[in-house]
Amino acid sequence: MCGIIAVIDRAGRRMDGTGIRAALSMMDERGSGEGAGYAVYGAFPEFSDSYAIHVFFDAVHETKAAVDRELEKWGTIVHDEEIPTYENRRIRKVHTPWRYFFKPDPALMPRSTTPEDDIVMHLAMKINTTIPGALVYSSGKNIAIFKASGWPEDVADFYRIQDYEGYIWLGHNRYPTNTPGWWGGAHPFNLLGWSVVHNGEITSYGTNRRYIESFGYRCTMFTDTEVVAYLFDLLVRRHGLTPELAVKALAPPFWDEIDCMEERERTLCKAIRLTYGSAMMNGPFAIVVAKPDGIVGFTDRIKLRPLVCGTAGMRLYISSEEAAIRVMEPELESVTMPAAGEPVIGRLCV
């Protein structure tokens, strides 16, 4: 189960959250009221140079000081505030969502080629594993995540997402089956620029988790999807793969297909499978990953979960259901269903 929807305006024009709220609500049958969430890219133009670090606090007064201290060790808190929420009878406020706008000091991570990102990643892992009652659930620049336990429309109203605008939106309606429905476990999952929504289960999670943790990532959200954000961060940001190559690592062609490729491509695909075999994901999944300059959608290698794409002008939509896309955009120019493991990529043209 689970319903996912993503949209990118490739021209960079910003959309408010009204459309995605309606589209996700249309897929209420795919959820169970135990988790929904949204990601929006371009949410904070006034703080676009700062990392927007989102934290769920269990008890603000007791734990916030510890998080502040940790952040201040590594840089400057430009601004911070409680994320506005609006009373909603159907959502009980479990955590206090907070956002920091933070500028890391790159001089403190001298051996890194991407020191600011590495500092923020380190902080996310450190806070999540050492400060009880604080959970960093989003840490990218100009990116906001809104998630909680509830139905899509209630979560949207709780945060009033129609007040936010962005050029990429992701939405997720959760039907938790193996892990508890809680705020931290709702999608999207985010690390730095990466945000992930996912329908399905990753049966290779045990392998992926052990792999990613050997590179310094720590899984703290009690669910399988979390690794996808970390795998993209490792493969694309740290190892320099393109999103297409990253998808080849995560949902690679079968060996029989690789054997039939012409030599150059065969060598490439074989090298990716050998090197990133532990990153490959198994089980039923349809996933959309967003990054600041685009979105990537793909399914597992035998397409055990649905994924459909629609285009209209400069907008690319990816969703579990065509009907959801049509809620946002009734007049689509094309509707396609990607093959198993085939990436669908929408890039920003500006």
Add this chain to the structure above:
Amino acid sequence: MTIGSVPVRFGITIDRARCMLCGRCVENCPYDVFRRDEDTIHVNSRKCVACHRCVAMCPRDAISIRQRPVDYRDHPVWTEEVREAIYNQARTGKIILAGMGNAKPYPVIFDRLVLDACQVTNPSIDPLREPMELRTYIGKKPKKLEFRYDNGDISLETTLSPNLELATPIMVGHMSYGAISLNAQKSIAMAVKETGTFMGTGEGGLHPSLYPYQDRMIVQVASGRFGVNIDYLERGAAIEIKIGQGAKPGIGGHLPGEKVCEDVSCTRMIPVGSDAISPAPHHDIYSIEDLKQLVRSLKEATSWQKPVFVKIAAVHNSAAIAAGIARSSADAVVIDGFRGGTGAAPRVFRDHVGIPVEAAVASVDAKLRSQGIRNEVSIIASGGIRESADVAKIIALGADAVYIGTAALVAMGCRVCGTCYRGLCPWGIATQRPDLVARLDPEVASKQVANLIHAWTLELSELMGAAGINSIESLRGNRDRLRGYLLDESTMRVLDVKPVGA
């Protein structure tokens, strides 16, 4: 005071009404249990080792062998085995030799682990209808790949190290010519060729009749360096340095002179009739740095075209050693558990030294991951792999592939009588006596070994499919697919698995 005789262990009876005096039992028993005297077959049960050759060959099913109930005074501590060992050593003053694997009833961790399966939300995959990928590459992998992007063209900058390509993650481990017969080696060689996998030569060199299978052979360099020269190294598909063996960690090897016939002499490059004694350590390896030198020397000698493995016995510091091996330029580390078989070992070592492969692989995998180097080296598990479920479980604990030994011998007919060290194997496997060796038909035995590997591969596919996994990479190190059933908490911590129901 004399010790006298000890009670007979196996009692043989012949159903005289069924026996037709064909004499096959007499011909088949190399231990001289049977003797024909005109119209009677006489039996000397005292010599029986329960190899079952007579039972298998009797056309009338007239022979039965029963383990005799112990007739010592029953005692929970001073068991029959303990007392007989003392009687034997009091009589001889020697080390007691034993064949096959550990004969102590230690609990088997594999049997306290259960595999997981999917239902509904993560659907199981049907291997009859969907592709299942068991192809495995053994060898060094880069930590990351480098690419060159050129006008939309992507080309690979990283050069990959040579890897062995296995059609299934099941290989046959090292059993030397000497320990087993040439026919047994040929049988295995044909089987691994048929099934797209590999076998080890053991430390006995490579016999010319195995040259047609050399691209399926992993040649071994043990402390005795028997049979090792550049031709031998170049013939193999990979090279394995044997530091230790699961059945006898910390000691060397000994092939008695009487097994060193003309042919074995040529293959091992030692004089006929001389004992082949492998020292306990390699005399040029006393540290990880020394090991690194040998690894790199072997690579240099073979133009960096052959993967080099290092095999160690599973012991409590395997994890730290394996981390050193991984950094020594070696391509794979082989962990041989204390249930590994042997042609001959001191009984006290076989039964009391080492640790189970399950725990060793789990701790090696964890250590390599904690150092961020797990992905760069392959782990091969061996020593006590008895069935396909064991293969699935050890891969989920972190192995890339397994070596089987005893299981392959059993597929050829071995009845696990445990007397390989006597060189009289009536099945033609662990012997060099020409008449006994001739009993093993390589064509037939190879089919049986190939059938076994094929059957396990099918079962492994089914187990993976049930777990919703269609590629072996996603089973490797996937501890989530395992649960401990009545395992103690400390062992589960080492294995990093949850209990059943969690």
